[in-house]
Amino acid sequence: MKNMESLRTQCALQGALSAANAIGGVIPVVHSTAGCAYQNYLAGGLANGGQGAGLAGGLAVPSTNIVEKHVVFGGSARLREQLKNAVKVFEGKLFLVLSGCTPNLVGDDSKAMVEEIETQGYPAAYVQASGFHGSAYTGYELAVRSLVDFASKKTASPLTTVKGLINIFGIVPGQDTFWQGELLSLSREFSAAGLILNPLFGFNQTVENWKNIPHASLNLSLSPWGSGIVEYLKEKFGTPALKRSFVPVGAEDTKQLLLDIAGKLNFDEKQINNHAEKKEQEADYFISQFAEAYFNFNFQTDFSIAGPLSQAVGISRFLAYNLGFTPKTIIITDAPQLKDEPIGDILPHIDTKVNVFFTEDGNEISGLLKKGNPGLILGSTIDRITAEEKGAAHLSISLPVSDRIVLNRGYAGYSGALNLIEDIGTVLLKRRTQK
């Protein structure tokens, strides 16, 4: 049994709820005890760069708030009543029922209640996401599968494919702090390269975008948590899948990802290369400017990082391969099952040995970050205390983040790397002035 102090990841119900809150027009209906959705708001909304939880999030989430009599006599009727009334009060394009621990333990038939409201002409779907089923990442996977099934119900056969349309999975709302920024940034990069990204979550994304999923030419996964989804879609619609375990940060990894996609789609590589060349010129221009501060203030440093795999590896690779920083310790906090890529293949390999750990125990993370006295610690806001103790610079990049506001900022792609340089440069400067 692993110690579980200061867990950074919420439960499956809360992960599914964060996913639902990130899609316009989806009204989540939580079938559980009162505090489940409220804790999601505190942990995944406020303590995640102050992002909040959307219009139907926070205290606005419809929740059956079941009590003892529903445990004793069953709560299906309570859910029926809740759904019947919710459709009258809320404007929704989809009522997504998320069923938590208690109703699942007592055997409520949430699925039947959803089918019942559907027969009345209201769009509804169901996710059985008990907290004990796993972490928020599992909840994300469960919600996505349910949403895919709902959105593809009326897909006409044979399927038409839109050339260059790519669905993206694995960047997890409510858990990955920069999820909105990463999706926006990658959408822009893909569009400039002649591809069309279907981000599915965030700004301007509604149930309508989910209906386009079957028509994509490719399903892309950028973390282990999208891996099972793209396999599911391959089975369901025959769409090819491309699986990567990390979000690309900076020119090299972004270009490589685009070229890998082009290879999968038989897409014109020349177009990708032209785009990459322009973006690299732009990035080089700013990086060249950064050189003045870099050398004036001796920015080159070693670093340790704690966060979900996709982010920790993506950022580490950029810092190691582009900024000349030396990775010391990489702590993976979402403990994924790495089936697709051996961890050793994707980690940055510099002249020193990188220590890699998989843990989400807060106390253990603090201990690991302290080792080796890195000059820069990237982790959660809680890790700031460790950084201060060791005199290291600190940047919050993973949950919980409560010392900065994160709206559309991201580190993915070409422009994201410049954001990362700005943020890291700023904390390194601050540490210098504080000494």
Next chain:
Amino acid sequence: MPSLPSRIIAIAERRLGSIDAYYGPVQPLIDGYRDGQFFAQRIRTLSQTKGDEITVILQMLHQIKNTVTVVHGARGCAAMQNYLESYDGHGSPVFSTNLTEDNSIMGAEEVLRKTILAAVERHKPEAVFVVTTPIVAINNDDVQTVAADLGEELNIPVVPIYADGFKSKTSANGYDIAYHSIAGFLTAEKRATDKKLVNIISSDGSEEDVHKIAELVTSIGLNPNIFPRFGLLSAIRNSSNAVATIGLKPDSRVIGEFLEKERQVPYYLLEQPVGPEATSRWLGEITGKTGNKSEALEFIKSREKKKFDELVADPDTNLSGRKIYISGDIYTAIALAGLVKEFGGSVTGLSIANIDKNSVALLDENYKKNGWPFNIHIGDGQVFEQANILSRDTPDVYLGAAEQAVHAARLGIPSVNYAPMPLYGYDASIKLIRAIVRACSNRSFVEKLGSYTSVYNRSSWFGKNPNWYIKQEVG
């Protein structure tokens, strides 16, 4: 638990007639509690999320020094520790037993045992709190035995707090559950009464307010003994020797009444010292109740009165003509209503999280004094009902806790979140008054929010009575 008759306490609904659903005139609500009766229970046929017993307990335990909390449940039941640790900071460590589906079927006493042992080995706490959750209530883990065994083995109190998460609709019931266990496990027998020692029960609120209370009590020659939040376990042990226990909210009642009955320490639940008038009254009551004739009190009153007169002369603290809607727990809401009146504003509506046979007296008293003509809303959260009410009441400012204030702001109403602001004492609340004036004078942000899309079907829902989905419970 030697001093308590049972390991659990009856829920607030049965014990106190607590209700959390009502919208209507104030008088029938007050009448419903007359002559020892309980107001008829209401249920919601449409509801939104809210805090529960567990969230209330976790925020309280997080600030008890030198302790560790183990949440025995799925990981999501402890998720808010992310928020507590990163915003509240410097709190006590929180562990989760992170129960799986297998645990939910086969039980998880061994997981609990190992987690407690790991927590103690790491942090060497003076006590461990074990907070139970819905899974545990259903799979019936024998938490009591695990706690008792480990308490003996480790020689520290291992305090089970039986929060099933679904027993009561009233989240404040969490305080009662926690205090029931704290009373039984952590208080000590009375040695001798210390005539200067006054227990101050701090269940929630900011550290700044707790310090202010300590300062006020000290100013009249008494020694504050503050617990549980921002206090030490020694303060709880020492509470039996105090001359009185002062509660700031009804959430202190279970521990207050325990100390009164079992340790002969009189308990007084006083109105909150928010603003000059209430603070003078509060200090006066304490000196009276403790038999402590403080000569300093009159001097403090007159000094603070002068300061206050200067403050209200400032246009930045004038609420004259402002209509203000207030939401919160009943003691805070009523205290804020008094403050608003003191600064020249008027209350246009009240939304109270819950009410019971004990707190209704405060409502009655203030209703008689102010003759409020509006309907009162009883609901914890339930922002859809509040949206409907606010569309009718159209206040100048909404005053509420953060997560509610934002929903009022989304309707285009200037809103102020009072929760993180200091409130207690003569002049602390001036910050709040200034924030209200500021919110009224520059509405640009809320106007933008108000023009943004809404999740509510305005034509359908706002045309209905706000109590449409509140029904009297049958049987």
